[in-house]
Amino acid sequence: MKVHLHIEADKKDTEVHIYTSEFNPEIEQLMNILKNSPQETLIGYKGADIYVLKIDAVFSVFIEDTKVLVQTDEDEYECKLKLYELAEKYANKFIRINKSTLINIDKIHSLQSKLLNFPQLILTNEVSFNVSRKYLPVLKGKLGLINGGAGK
Template sequence: MKVHIDLDPAHEELEIVIRTKEMTEDVQHILKILEGGTIKQIVGIEDQQFYLLEFKEIYWFYSEGRKVFAQTTKGNLEVKHRLYELESALQREGFVRFSKSTIANIKHVKSFEMSFSGSMCAHFSNGMKEYVSRKYVPLIKEVLNIGG
């Protein structure tokens, strides 16, 4: 495989061209990366120990102060990604925005409970709960394919 990079101030925008004889697994892999699925593994940090996390181990991500944390099967761990990066990269893995400060793994939600205020309460498989703000309730309903 050859890679050519043409840096020129005259270029208005990024352009990627793939030239190949046929569609191969390598080309499909490159396309998947370009589509935004670049985060393949999450590293959680606690007390100077680093944990390699699989997506299925993560219940939700949340921001607190200027840091981002993951609530996981291994406990509460700091991660070095921004929430917006996690949201776009992990959407295909079942992660959905719950609020301005929370992105949750919908695969770990056992049930949702509507409240009178228009928000939702998500009950997770680990017994914990997290709230969905009113702004993101329509998104959750769309993901769950429920109307109203």
């Protein structure tokens, strides 16, 4: 097995590419090791306290009164990063559903149509959010409800 490391200063995230002639137990083991690497985290603030939040525990990230808030099952925390920075950094975990809200894709319970054709997204913690028509096609694509949105 050959291992190559390329350091590029403009890269924000680490990418791993595996080139092989066949899928075998060695490749499967390597993929499992990579997938089960330490969880991604972000820093949340509550008063003077600082918390390390696991991305998998985050339900949503939203803007309220010019502050970026991170919602977990236990509480809400302030985040110093901008919403667009979080959207870029965690694009594999979060999807934008309106101008001021990101949702953890793994925490989606249902997508429901409401009056005046404004869909609502219900999370597994039973919190609901309005979905903007602008972001609905991309959301549906990520959920596999239509073609064309999964790669955006």
